[in-house]
Amino acid sequence: MLGFVPYPSLHAHLNLHHTCADYCPACLFVGFATQLHRQPSHLQTISYPNYSGLAQCLLNTGTHHLERSIVAGLNIKVQEAFSEPGCDKNLAKDEKERKKGCTKQLVPGAAAGGCAFDGAKIALQPITDVAHIVHGPISCEGNGWDNRGSKSSGPMIYRTGFTTDISENDIVYGGEKRLYRAIREVIEKYDPPAVFVYQTCITALIGDEIEAVCKAAKEKFGKPVIPVNVPGFVGSKNLGNKLAGEALLDYVIGTEEPETTTPYDINIIGEYNLAGEMWQIKPLLDHLGIRVLACISGDARYHEVASSHRAKAAMMVCSRAMINVARKMEERYGIPYFEGSFYGISDTSDSLRQLAKLLVQRGAPEDLLARTEILIRREEARAWERLNGYRKRFEGKRVLLFTGGVKSWSVVSALQEVGLEIIGTSVKKSTEEDKERVRQLVSDEAHMLDDLRPAEMYKMLKEARADIMLSGGRSQFVALKARMPWLDINQERHHAYAGYEGMVTLVQEIDKALYNPIWAQVRKPAPWESEIHPLSLEGRN
């Protein structure tokens, strides 16, 4: 523990000299901390917290001071992200509801999930040729660097973990100088085309102004230095995705020009090239002559993102992640977009069609439409040829599906196409529209599960009500400990499941999991035990 209790006490002290109105709730971080840095003498003078003084201030102060502080600036961004008009969830809400935003109040002791910083990093780290510096204590980067499946076709610097790893001293005197020096060190040693700087909770709390540091560094070193002011505590991963998008809109997109443009230039937004999924799609686009000007942000280069405003059309891949980027690019640069998915056969075809249609509307030669149809027919046939063999093997097999970012209906329909029965699917992260589509797809007995506690999940599996679970890594061991097949379909997955090729891979993987010979063995009780697994007798009777 530090030897002093800086914030409330400092506040109480300042109270004697200033009116509270100088420090609005949002600038508590900044107001105090800036004072703290600049007048370290305050540190010695006070040593007792004064909660009531602080609470009073929180009540007294008005919002008209909001714009004074960076965190306040951030609050406005957060509000903006919440009131995203492109988000159908939001459109369904009334004005007041919308203001409250999408974040549910987290329940202490019963919460799971990453922070907004995590989300911002997920969204931007796939830009492969820039240095991503995390300004904060070792926790934020040290515990989790280089652990994502975003693949690069070239530069590897995005996988380098850069962090200021702040110390106690930085907490007391401020971490801005360390951050500035860190940026210099990185530019001198690695010379990336740009540097992204991520804010985290503590450095936000002590009031480090990363915008100011980035600005100074940019001027000094003559390189884009982009502040990503998304400290973890502002909200969920999803919010972090959106705010990362805002950073791109504010500091990157439209700052450079492409060498050439073609009538076939598109952006793909919200695709992170996990396990190399972009590379399952790109050959299709290449075949049609469609050029991905920028993928935001999977396997992207800084220059591509910076010049992405010259695209003719855009596709929004994961509906909730970066809708703000797609919408604002339409607003600012007139780039029309649609929401699509590359999961499942029919969705992949739909997406290709829509892309072609948008491009033709924007002036691309009309033959693109026909060429697209030919490609779709050929590729669908090629995929089905390989998939049909599985129908028999999948007959009567029941799937429990827990997806995160991937739109569940899209995968649901794809799995049903090959004859699997979906007995439950989570709709926790789905939009209303998604839910409606799932409703139409799954049978009556199917459950749409908002949230399933691990214990219930385990029970469902143990009682063999499902034959396989598809989910993210966290619930992996719930399935495995119930001795049931499991397949990773989230971020850390090792296989790519996009497009026609991806669907074939997915089905192959499900088949491998279902029919692995270990299941019979691991379910058999030890000879000295009597407990019998519900499935261990299968085949014997």
Added chain:
Amino acid sequence: MATVSVSKKACSVNPLKMSQPIGGTLAFLGLANCMPILHGTQGCTAFGLVLFVRHFREAIPLQTTAMNEVTTIMGGMDNVEQALVNIYKRAKPEIIGLCTTGLTETRGEDIHGDLKLIRKRNPELANLPIVFVNTPDFKDAFQDGWSKTVTRIIEELVTKATETIPGQVNLLPGSHLTAADIEEIVEMIAAFGLTAVVLPDLSGSLDGHIPEQFSPTTIGGTTVDEIRGMGGSLATIAIGQQMERAALELEMRTGISYTVFDRLTGLDANDRFLMHLSGLSGKPVPLKYRRQRSQLVDAMLDSHFFCGGKKVAIGAEPDLLWALGSLLAEMGCEISAAVTTTQSPLLEKMPCDEVLIGDLEDLELRAKGCDLLVTHSHGRQASERLGIPLFRAGLPCFDRLGANHKLSVGYRGTRDLIFQVGNVFLEHTHEGTPDSWPLPDIAMNNSSVRGELVEP
């Protein structure tokens, strides 16, 4: 003897270090029916969780007080209270461990006082053991968090016993030991007719067994009763220098004297350990270990050809660095680079010139021209760039299976470790080609040399 220096860089590149709060959390994960909580924002918990899940390939019970910017400023007591109440309701743990994070430490909270109040307000929590530890992540490293936590558990739960429990010894393993290591040490102790109470016991909770029932808390490990009974042991054995503070705390509370073994990897180290056990129990060293010892000696003989003179770069937390570095030096390797995460009295004793508290970039720079890189899975990038084989050691190990079943203590563990390392050297032996032994350029081109030959 090494000089210990600290990296002066403003930017840590490719961190070797992991944070203190999750080190503390891992210690709590070695207690039975426990639910650890990180007192901070939910993101910190998520990162820790993912890290452990990927390393252990097990479900990890870990919760958060879910702080946000407002609760941080206003104080986190309400969140702590809600977390405790919710967890008690849902998971019915036998013990709860609470590690603070940088965020809550920056503000500074009186958790001790808060807990008193919380217990008073929630009678159901009155008798539930709740251990909190101050583990700010802007200070120290993973192994510090672990050892502080064990110390705090002892402070909270262990009292002086009126009667000693015959044959019981306390075993305090450091964070660098795996489930397999702990099992091996417990077995060695048992071979002398002694029973070990292990605190914390990852070999009970994260050894990958399949429980009968689903449990929201840890599925094995040291029970609260066992911890309470530690006061009745006849001696304490601490493995790893980091555990001295916990052993000392235990001695101060109970009068049980302790012995620290800074490592159990290596011939000498195990000789001393077994003699110590023999002294404690009054029994001779069992035959089994006499045989294992001679197997180890043989392994050393067989392997030294391949280890001698090899240059090794190691990046690990101090206790692991000491164990591996010492063994490799004993096998004739040259420790060309040693990078670690935090201070320890062992660092200056390392058999190399310099030990740097730094990151994997520092290690990579120093590893040029080495024959082997020894560090955790994050060394994979450096290994690839340098073209030097990587021997994975320490946490996290996310790109290999069975990390927690790797054995490197005891005669047997040392023997296996020597074979594994020797095999890496064997596999990467440089074999000669026609161009391997060129004469120096000067001899061919330098006219003065030729001139010398002609002139008398």
